Every structure is written in structure tokens, then in C-alpha cells.
Amino acid sequence: MNGQYASLLIALPLISAFFVPLIKGLGKKAVKYYLVLITALQTGIAAWVFQEVYTTGKPIIVMAGAWRPPVGINLYIGHFAALFVLIVAVVSFLMAVFSIRAISVDPIDKYAMLFLLVMLGATGMIATGDIFNLFVFMEITAISAYALTAYNKTGEAAEASIKYIILGGIGSSFFLIGIALIYGSLGTLNMAQIAQLAGGMDATVAQVGLALIVFGLAVEAELFPLNAWAPDAYQAAPHPITAMFSAFVVKAGLYALARILYLMQAVSSWHSVLKLLIIMATLTVFVAEFAALRQKNVKRMIAYSSIAQIGLIGLAFALGTQSGVDAGVFHMVNHAIVKALLFLAVGHVAVSLGGAEMEKFEGLGKRMPLTAFAITVGAIAAVGIPLFNVFWSKLRILLATLGAGYSWAAAVVLIASVVEAVYYFRLIHTMWFAGEGERISEGLAVSLMLLFLAALVIVIGVYPDYAWSIAQKAGNDIFNVADYIKNVPLMGVGA
Amino acid sequence: MIDWKLVLEVIGILIYATFMGFIFMGIERKAMARIQRRVGPPIYQPIIDTLKLLGKKESVSHGFIYDFGPVFAMGASIAALLFIPIANFQLFSSNADLIVVAYLLEIPMLGIMLGAMSSGNPYSALGVQRGLLTMVAMQLPYGLALIALIQHWGTFKLSEIVALQQTQGWSILVPALFVAMIVFDIVFQAMLGLEPFDIVSAPAEISMGPMVEYGGKHAALLFTQHAIQLFAETAFFAVLFLGGASNLLELLIKQIAVLFIAIFVASIYPRFTIDQAAKFFWKWPTILGIIAVLLTV
Amino acid sequence: MINELMIILFAPLIAGVVAWALDIKGIREAIGIIGAAIPLAYLVKLYPTIIENPIDYSITVSGFTLQFQLNTMSWYFAAVASLVGLAMAFGMAVTSRESYDWLFALMSFTGVLGVFLSQDFVGFFLLWELMTFASFMMVLRRNRHESLKYFVLSVIGAYAMLIAIGMLYAKTGALDFASIRQVLYMDAAMGTITTRETAIIFGLFLTAFGVKAGAVPLHVWAPGAYSETDQSYTAFFSGALSKAGAYGFLLLYILMGYKLYAAFGTFHNHLTFAYIIAWIGAITVVVASFLAVLQEDIRKLFAYSSVGQVGYILLAFGLGSTLGFAGGLFHVLSHAIFKGLFWLVTAAIILQTGKTQFKDMGGLAEKMPFTFAMGLIAVLSLAGIPPMAGFASKWLIYEAAISAHMPLVAGAIFLGSALAFAYVVRFLYAVWFGQRPSDLEDVKEAPLPLLIAMALLAIPNLVFGVAPGLVTQYINKILGGEVVGGDYYKLVTPTGTYNALLVTIALVIGLAIAGLVYIYGAKTRKIPVTNTYQSGNPVTEEFNLSIRRNFYKPLAEALEFWLKYSWDRFYERVAGMAEDFADSLRQAFYNGNVQSYSWYLAIVLLILALWGVL
């Protein structure tokens, strides 16, 4: 089982997506179970790849059609990519199991196909080593995301997806122009080679190219002014899809932003772009947290909180220091787990009690104790209380920010997290200490998943060393571009 | 182990102090009478009153704490007395200093309050309230005066203060400490419960304040306590500001001098209401106290 | 020997989790009490080794090395906290119905112990957050508004500390106390950290520790939080948790003392930064005591009173002289024991009568004699009556304040202690004496565990009162020099002496003499409350013979100019404004139409262009 099997990560979802119409003939139930099967397979492969990369310590390079990189497209599965492909696979598996119960709207085969495409796109974005290929996978993810947002066929869903399409479209088009500029001046699309030649580019062209790419990806990665589409999209999408959005779709965009940013280190105006990104990221955290303060709909509230946390990760990446990037990756991992847990639980409540308004949550502790416990663990972790996983990564990010000298940014983030604490603890109080209700039976599968994620949160919180070491390796993979170039076997090219 | 000389001294001083305390109360009434051009009672009248009260054939109690209050008050007064250097007898004053004595002089107030509260009479409750408010009001200037004194002499021990005053002249000669003495004198008026500040046991308004339910031997206890307290406070005043005394007679003269100042003030001024008293104490005496403190720092 | 620190630290947390998991009536209490007893037992066992050399222990968690050290000072604070914690456990065995309380009470116990023992900022911050979170959850159960007010204020404090830690980390590159102290000591001369930054760091630390200790502008959470939770837990809450704030101020001296001195210099021969702390303490004492006197609810009274007493400790630390530290440290112990005792007494009263307002209580002295005796000891100790521990510590603070030439601050102590006397006697009057309301006839004495808890805290009051030398000798070890001389019964400072034993003997003599005079008189007969002089009017049971509502109305009238302003209303307005701002921000930005969103994109492009990036 040498490295080549890693390409299965891309191939499997693609092929199975096309088989879905055939399975449809066997009945709706079969499609759902098929979806679960495929995601389980994908998790298996991802786990094997993760184990392979982290034991040998060397990244797996997959060349499409055995062409050497500058000509052919290559997949570069380093430490970060291995880790994140695994997270994408695991979260998709969990959501697939959840969607058996959560999805009742009829064209289930279309849902399954789009589900697989989203998973494919995210995996592809993370694994690819070629800039244009990155654009292609981003388009796949974006388009299937637009469709999935509108899947519920309600007026609100339609409106949300239109917003998402317009903004996403503008963003990706600027991203394409940026890539064209880079390709025009450097003649290559391969990331490693771009990193090599980035120094020699003409200053203004490099500046414009970098800015456009960053702007394009920022829309996907929900930084401040550009994330207006996010709250509606999160709220309107079906529950499993919202979890997938916050867990890895947006993060893939964020990873791409970071990867390209650090590739183009040699560009002269690099620092001013970083400063701009820091401002945008801090504002994201600030605006999103304050917007969530008086939310009536719990799902929208958690959406805002997830945007804020992603803004925090953006801030960590934009610091430009090794500790910042490591902290950002660690926070990505923790945030993925916590948000998956929260959206899963809220989705479960919405499904069984019909709706996610605050009134539904009154006395939840008496009606659905396990889900309430899961939401409580998730909320307390999200706020950053010690003995829970987000505390360690938030502490790291803040120390890195202060280390890098942006004490005003740290102050704004901390004020925002005070606000976050207020609305989360209001939620906890409404759940446990207000309202009455008798006990309702909760689905076994969902309860198991909730317990697994909550246990994961507490285990990382109490003993974070192992998770931190993985995050450090992944952060190192993004940060020092030198050994990235070294690993990719480049053919010599003129220009 | 017990050095009998100290025990004898203590007993002697206690008897002397109680007797002189009663005489001071007598002087107080006699002087006020003379000021009003009346003949006034004989000087030893308080002794007669206490004997009469002790001789009452029945006595009434509202529960254990009601009895414990006056006993505790008198005990505390006696304890306070033992720590003040009386003329040439040092008693226990070598191992307690100014702050300890100041607090010991305040405990009888708690004793009386305890007894008055448990009597369950609205007048005594009002008396307790007024007593506490007067104490709260007077504590700040009282503290400032003491602080000025301590800062000037640089020590807390009463015996050392007396020694320093013997050598460098009385405290009131120092201008800053003279201001402190004025503040202390105003506070002294309230501590003794004399006219301008006798809001605690305002006879006409709330019929003897806390002492309304006290009769017979409880009243006798309170009278002896007041006598000892009077002697202790005048001695305290003398020690602090008038340079202590080498023998009892000199101390007696100083005490009576202090007493007369208080009596003259008492027989002129009408009674304050309690919130006027609080506002007054936090205005003039406090300002004077702050001046005294700032001058000596 | 090494992992004893870990046992001390995490025994309560583990016991809490187990008690919460098991949740069986009898066993839960037993586990809780054992969990609370282990730290005290181990601390006593480790006492001899502590005297020679401190015990160290460090664990590495996710790249941070958390160092813990049990030296003389941390032993002292930990011992005080675990004594009050044990009393709390006994109390909670009776008053708490839920396993929820046990989990978070013992979690906050671990937090406090961790704060005292940790030697590096990450561990310090982690356990500080844990302590705040656990105590917050205790209050959240009963009252959302008060708990959120408490949590927001203490989280702001904690995050201020985090920023300060971050700035220090950025400047010194180290997180553990030893190296930070070393670097700051060296740095004082070179001055790489500008005075402006030192001021910011000092200000941030001041807010953090000020919130937890309840200094005046930040004391707003204390009355709500202390009164809205299970009362026997409040004994620990106000007895030990507020000491973490005081410990923080001590930390400031240890870590940055020299740097702050170099940065701010002196203000007529007082350390400027210490002068600020002393004045914060003084203001806290006066303001909190005035507010305590005017309260109508028994819990609110003791809440403001404990804020005031912690003000004493801050004041003592602020004096800057070693005598000031000695006074402050002694007051940490005495405040913990008498305030803990007060809260347990309140717990017993509320448990038995179910009432919390003064106006419905009264005449409980006969019904609950033991609790009354304990209450009386606590009253004597808090009011500072000589034979009690409260007086010894207050006496030391007086000595320190006046000999440190801070007269107005010493004046504040005088006023504060008089007010303490006033509100404590008010408590005695309203609850224990006077006419008993008809519905309190069948009140019985508090259950046994609560009585044990009270005894547990009352005995030290008496013992340390009569023999304060025990405590001062240990404090001399903490401060290194012979700060307070004298043997077990006598305290000798450069300017004054206080022989506790002799004062007690004198009081006993006095009581004996007075007792003799009392016995000589006519035999007393007990008469009912109604046989009282109401200027001749006949009195029956229905008459209201005691003044329990607004007992200090004249004082309120004298102070009504000051009472108009209240910090509480100010903070409520600020919170309201913040929420409205948040709402308007959301309406403004996420207004739902796509045109404005695309305009945002255009604006970002414009910025990119203007900024020369494009």
C-alpha cells in the first residue's frame, strides 16, 4: 500500500457520487445507508493515510498521470493535510449517520450526491499542490454548498443560497483573476514552484495577484466584511450540512488562504496584507460575538459564535509567526470538534422538538438530559473554561498575539469572548434551571455520537499534549515553506 | 508566683477608683446645680443612690443575656481601668498600649447594648440605635486625635507617653496636639454621655434610653460601671494630654479639671438630635482632627 | 513525597466528581467531607518539612510546564482555605440538597488551592479561571442575573490578567514566577519595559485582583453572589475565595515590587503603587461598611461586611511595611474564621426559619442557644473585642498603619471598625433578641453537622485570640525577619505591646467582681416580654415591641447625599448600553439584503486599492 492509494481519497467520493442514481432505484433507505458506507470507507482510508504520514514523517506526493509537477498536477498530503482530511472524513461520517434521521425532504439521492461532492471538494482543496486545482476544488465545494443551502426548499433557504451564490461567485472570480496574474508572470501553477520563484516577480504584479487571491479566499473563509452570507446560510441549511459547513468547509478556505499567504512570503507587500488580515479577523470576532448577544434562534446564535471562532483562527494565521500558526491549527482542530458537537446537538433538538428557538430550549435539562449535557459541555468548552479543549488553544492564540505585539487585538478578542460567555451561560441557565417538561426518548445513534464528541472535548481538555504535538507538526508544515519546496520533486523549467 | 504587691495595688486602685468615680458623679451633679444657683445634692449622693438601688427588695430580669449585659459592662470597665497607668502605680499598663485601652473603654457600650436589646422594650431599642450611631459618629475624630498623639510621640505605650511628657512637657503645649486635645474633648463629652450628646439616654424623649428596663441591682451595676468608666476616661485623658501624674493627688486635680470642662459645656448646650450629632461629628471635629494629624505626620 | 502536592490539589476535585457521579444521599456527603478533609490533613502532615525547605513539583501540559511549590506563605494561605473548606463541607452536608452543589463547591476548592500553590502564570491563570467558573456555577443555579453580573466582572478581571501575563511573556519571554522575578529585577535598572507599559500591566493586575477581592469600584458582584448561593458554601466563597484576590496583591509585591518601585518611585516616602493599594483598601473599608450598616437582608449585610473586611487586608498590604504584611496576613486568617462562622450561623438561621429579612426574625436566642453562642463569638471577633482573634489582627493593622505614617488611612480603619461594631450589634438585635414573631415559635436548634462546622471555626477564634503568638511566630517565618516579637501570649512590635492573656485575665477578674455584686442583690424573677414599660399602657403579644426595619434610619438621613450614587446602577446602565449597541450593530450590518453585502465587497476592494496593496 504505497502512497499512490492516497489518490483514492479523491477518487472514491467522485465515483460513488456518480453511482448514487443507480442506488436510488433500490429505495430511499438504501441511499442513506450507501452514503454512510462511503463516508465510513473514506474515514478508513484517511485514517490509514494519517497513520502513514505521522509515522514516516514524510509527506505523500501523488502525481497525476506520473507527470512531474510543474507540468502535471500533484497531491501534496503533508502533516496538515493528513490531519484535516481525517477530520473532514470523520465529521462527514458522523453527519451521514445523523442525516439518516435528520433529512426528511424527498430527493434524497440529490442530497447524497451533493454531500459526497462537498466532501470531495474539501478534501481536494486541502490535499492539492496546484493552485488552479485548488480553484477547481473550491468551485466544486462552493457550488454543492449553494445547492445544499437551498435543499430545504423553504423561501428562507432559497434567499440564503442566492446570497451565498452572488457573494461566492464574486469572490471566486477574483480568485481566478489572481491565479491568472500569478500564472502569467511566473509561468507555473505548482505551489512549490510559485514559492521558489515568488521573490523574482515584479513588485506590483505580485502585490495585485496576492491581494486578489487573498480577497477571493477571504469570502470563502468568512472574514469580517465578506461574511454577510454566512449567518443566513448556516441557519437555512439542513442541520447536518450546517455542522459540515462550520467544521471543515469554511476551514478548507481558511487553510487555502494560509497556505498561499505563506507561499508568497517573499512578496514585498506581504506585511501590509498581514496587517489588513489581522484587522479584518479581529473585526470578525468582535462583530460576530456582539451580533450573537440578543439572538432568539439558538442555531443562528451558534452560527455567529462559529464565525467568531473562525475569525480568531484567521487572526492566528495572520500573525505571521510559527507559534501563531501552530495555535491557529490547534484551534482549528478543537473548534471543529466543539462546533460539530454543538450543531449536532442543536440539530437533534430542532429535529425532535421541531425548531431551534430559545423557547424550545427551556427545561431541556429535564426533557432531553443527554443532549442538554452535550450542549452544556460544548458551550462551556466554546467559552474557554479550563479543563476543556478550546481553553488551551485560545490561551495559545492570545499568548501568540501578545507575543507578536498586537495587544489591542488581544483586548478586543477578550472583550468579545466575555460577550460570548454571557450568551452561552444564558443558554445554559434557560436549559437547566428554567421551564418544565417530562423526559423524551433520544435517538441511540445520535446520543452515542454526542457522548463520543463530548468525551473527545474533555479528554483533549484534560490531557492536551498529544493533540498539541500533532497541531505543532501540522503548523510547521504550513509555516516553513522551505521544506515544502524540498519535498516536491520539481522538473527544471526555463523562465 | 503572684506578686502580692501588684494584687494589693490592684485592689486598692479598684476601690479608690470606684469611690472617686462616685465622687466625680456627685461633683458633676453638684456643679450643675451650683451653676443653676441651686444648692444641689451632697457630693456623695451617687453612693447613696447606688446603695438604695442595691438595697431594692426585688429585681426583675428578661433572660440570661439581660443579666449578663451589665455584668459584662462592669467587668470590661474594670479591665480597662487596670491597663491605664494611674499616677505612680503601673498595674498592667506595661503590656497593653493605647489602641488596646481605647477598645477596652468601648466594650462596656457593647455590654449595655446586649442587656438593653434583650429587654425587648422599644425605648431601649431606640436607645441602642442612638448609642451605636453616636459611637459610629465619634469614632473618626476620636481615632484621628489618638493618631495625632501617637505620631507626635512616636510610640503606642502609655507608660512611654507619660515618661516623654514628663521630660518634654505636656502634650497640650504642642500646638498640633492642642488641636487634638480639643477634638478629644468633644469626643470625651459624647463618651461620658453628657448634655450636648446625651442622646443615648435622653431622659425626656426615650425615658433613660437603654436603661429603661433596668432597676434594682442591674441599675446599681450600671451606676458603678459608669463611675469606674468616668474615672478611667478622665485618667486616660489626663495620661494622654496632661502628662500623667507622679502621685494620686496630682492625677485627681487633673481629672477634676477635665471634668469641670465637660460639666461647663454640658450645662450650657441643649441636646443634639442623632443625625445632627452625626453630621456635626463628621464636620468640625473631623476637620480639626485631620489638621492635627497632618501637622504631626 | 513529590506527589503529595497533587493529592492536596486534586483531592477535592476528584471527590467532587465522584460525589456528583454517585449522587446517593448518604455517601455523597461522606465523600464530600473526606475530599474536603484530605488537603487539611496533608498540610498538617507536611508542616514540619515546610519549615526547612519548600516542596516543589512540576508537570508539563501541552507544552506549558506548570510548577507548584508549597512554601511557608502558600502553606499559610492553603491551610486557611482548607480549614474554611472543611467547615463548608460539614455545613453543606446539611444545607445542600443537590450533588450539583458538591461538584462545583469542591471544584472551586481545588481552584483556590491551585491558585495558592502554583508558581507559574499558566497554572495560576488556569486554576483562577476554574475557581471563578465553579463559584459562578454555584450562583447560576439560583439567580441568573446576579450570577451573570458576577461572571462578567470576574471574567473581565481574569482576561485583564491574561493580557498582563501576555505582555509580560512578550517582554520577559518567561511564564514562571522565579524567572519573571529575576528578569524584572534585572530589568528595573535597564528599563527595557517603559514606565507606560509597567503602568498598564500594574493597572491590569490591579483590576484582576481588585475584582476578586471586591475592592470598591469592582465590589458590585459581591452582595448578589454571596447571598444568592447556598449559605454554607458562601462561608467558603467569602472566607477563602476573596483571599485569592488578597494573595494576588501579595504576588504583585513579590514579582514586580522592585520594578514598580523603579518605575513609579515614592510619594512622600511611601511606595506610590503601595499607596494606591492602601487607599483602595481604605475606601473599600469605609464604603462597604457604610453600605453594610444600612442593609435589611441578613445575607446582604454579611456580604458587604466581608467586602469591607477584605478591604482591611488590602489596606494592610498597601502599607508596604513588613508590619503591614504581618497585620494583613493575620487578618487573612481571622477574617476567614470569623466570617466563615458568620455565614454558617446565617446558614443555620435560614435553614431553620426559612427567613432572610431582618423584619421577620427575632428572639431566636432561646430557641437556638448553641448557634447564638457561636454567633456571639463571631460578633466579638469581628467587632474587634480584645480577647478574640479579630482584635489581634486589627491591632497589628493599626500598629502598622500609624507607624507607616499613613494617618488618614488609619482614620478610615477607626471609622470602619466602629461601623463593623454597629452592623454586628444590629444583627444581634434583629435576629437574637427582642420579641419573637409568632411563626418562629417551633424553631429548633440547627442539625449536628452544621454545629460541628461552627465549632470548627469558633475554636480557632478563641485560641488565636488568647494566644495570638502562635500565628505571629509563623508569620515571622513567612516574612523572614523577627517582625512581631513576644512569646505565645504577647505581641511586641517596635512601637507597642499587647498581652492577650493578661487582657483576658483582667476581663475575668472584672466579670468576677461584677458577678459578686450581681449575686449579692435580690433574687431575680423572669418576666415576659410584654411586662415592659410602654409609658403605662398595657402591652399584649400583638404589640410590635422591637425596631427591626431600617434600624439606622438617622444614619441613612445623615448620609442621603452620598447614597444617591450607586455603583450598581452604573454597571447596570453600562451593560444595558452594551446590549443595545450590540443589537444596533447587528441590525446595521447583517441587514439581510444582498446589495449592501456586495457593497461591502466593493469597499474592501477599495481599501485594497487605496492601501497600495493593489
Added chain:
Amino acid sequence: MDMNEKKVEEKVENAQPVEETRPELPDTKEGRLVREIVEKAPYAEGSVRRERRVEFRVPAERIHEFLELASEKFEMLMQISTVDWLKEKEFELVYQLWSVSEGIHAFVRTRIPRDDAKLPTVMDIWPVAETYEREAHEFFGIIFEGNPRLGPFILEPREYEKHPLRKDFNTIGYVKVIYGEDFDRYDESKTNYVI
């Protein structure tokens, strides 16, 4: 046409009531006041006793209306005193009014039968009347309709039933019953007078 109207007006004008023969009122301030009031209230007879003192006599059923009229001039009600004419079996109530503006006392007298004496209350004009009416009720047993707090006021319940100030109340008999028979006047014959 207007002739008739003029005629009608003339008839109305000179249809004035003929001036009653009354002891002529002196042309002083008091006299003018009394004449003014008597014009408004023909049923009342006013007279001026002396300077600053005026009297009115009003039948019992018109008293309330008269007092309302008088209250414009006489702002204060000083007292309601009662006289018990046992022989004529009548109570005489005197409303003593005082006019602050004019500085004149007015004594308004009415007579009501003795046995079940009833009068409308004047509390609506002068609220202070409540106390005077209660006192009158307690001592004489006069019932004032509309006074909410009639009933035992100051006296002991035992004396209240007897309405002690009525002439037909036998004081000495009552005293003998209550304070015992041996109540004796000072008798010179007793030598050692032992209390």
C-alpha cells in the same frame, strides 16, 4: 309688541318682596354682611349683637343649606356646641363660625327635638366638623347622618352608653353605683379623718 314686554318687565321689577319689618340692622360692616346673607336666605333671622359678633337663627331642616351659603364668607368652623333645654325637650346646637376675611364671629343656632336628635353632617363643608360632631354625639347622643366615625370616642365604654352630659343623666346615682356607697362629703363631725 315691545310694549307688552316693557310692561312685563315692569311688573317683574316692582314685584320685589316688600321689605320685612325687622329690627333695622345698623349700617356697619356686620350689618351689611347680615343683610346680604339674610337676603340670600330669607328663612334665617340675622342680628348683630355687637362689633365683630353676629347671630343667626335657622330652622333645623334648612341648616345645611344655610351653612353652605355662609361658608363663602365664614371660612372657619370654630366649634359645634350643644345646649340641652330639658324643659322644652329640645337640643340647641350652636355652630360658631369665624370669617378670616371680615374678622367676624357668627353664631348659627338651630333647635332640634330631644328624643331622637338627628342632623345632617357638615363634614362636606368643613372636614373638621367630624371631631365636634363625634363629641356632641358621645356626650348628648345626637346622630349626625353621614359622619363615618360616630361611636365611642374618648369616654370609657360604660359612660359612653349613658351620654353623660344630658340633663336627664343622674350623675350622683351613677357615682354611687360605680364608686361605692361610702362616698361621703367632708363631715365636720368626724374627728380623725382617715383616708
Added chain:
Amino acid sequence: MSEMKEMRNENDGVISYELQEFKLFEPLFKWARKKSLWIVAFCTGCGGIEMPPLATARYDFERFGIMPNPAPRMGDLFLITGYVTPKTLKRIIITYEMMQDPKYILAHGSCPINGGVYWDSYNVVKQLDKYIPIDVAIAGCMPRAEAVMDGIMEIMRKIEDGTADGWKRYRENYEYYRKNQDELFGEGWREKDARRWLAWI
């Protein structure tokens, strides 16, 4: 109800306990009682205005150790100055019973003796002696200050030779006094009166 009954009895029946007999210091206490009489400041009737002149410079009863004292518990001498109505008598009885034991009553004027000018009035007590024991009575329709001083001297003389035993008489034939009182006020008048006052408090 029984507890209530017993308390009421305790409240009314002041006489159920025995007294303390000081053998040793009796003569000293007798002298002290004589030389320090405290007047309970309870001026009933029209004689109250006669009291202040006694305290002023001309007559100054303070020379004899007499001091007005507002609280009955500490008072010894009870001055009944002028006519006594039943309502006042109730207050007098309650205050008298609150005073502690060697207590004396000085009745001013003729009204307490036989009703005086109000001999036929329905609400004046004719013979005060039937209800509370009077030690010394001063005749005159409001005796002048000299007469009052003389009365006080009389009381001091009676204390001297032990005949001022009003309080002893009240103790021995308490039933007689109690009967008269109940006859005048009606049985259980303390509760009825207290309840009447409750409305106002």
C-alpha cells in the same frame, strides 16, 4: 390558652414572689432609701405644674437626693398630683406595679382623698386609697410647693421609722385592692384596653 392564662396572671399578679430580707446592711439601706428618693416622672392631673418649682433654685428637692427619673423600674417615690380619672388610674396601677419594691406614694391635693371638687363627677376616682396604697396625702386644692416639700419630709420621716409601708400593705391585702380595681374597670381590663390601643399603633 393555658400559657396565655399563666402569663396574664404573671402580668397582673405581681405579688406571687417572696422578698429579699437583707439582715446585714438593713440600717444602711434604710438610710440610703431615705436620702435618695427618685420620683417617677408621671404627672397626673393638675398638680403636675407644681412639680417644676420644686426642682428650681428656691425649693430644690435635689438637696435631699431626690431626682426625677423617667423609668418606673428605678423609681421609688410615685407622686399622684391631682384628680385621677379611671383611664389614668389604669396607667398608674400598671406603672406602680412595675416599680420595684420599697416604693412610696405621695398624693397631692384633695381629689385623691375624696374626689375634692369633682366629688360628683362621673369619671373621677373618689377615693384613691381603695385602689392603690397611699403613704402620705397632702391636702389643699393643689398644695403649694412648701406643702409638697413638707409632704416629702413626711415621707422621709416615715421611711426613717419604717411606717412608710404602702408597698407592704399593697402586698398583704392585694386581693382587696384587686377586687376594687376589677370592680371599677371590669374583669381582665388589661387585654381589653391593650386591644383598644392596638388600632392606633
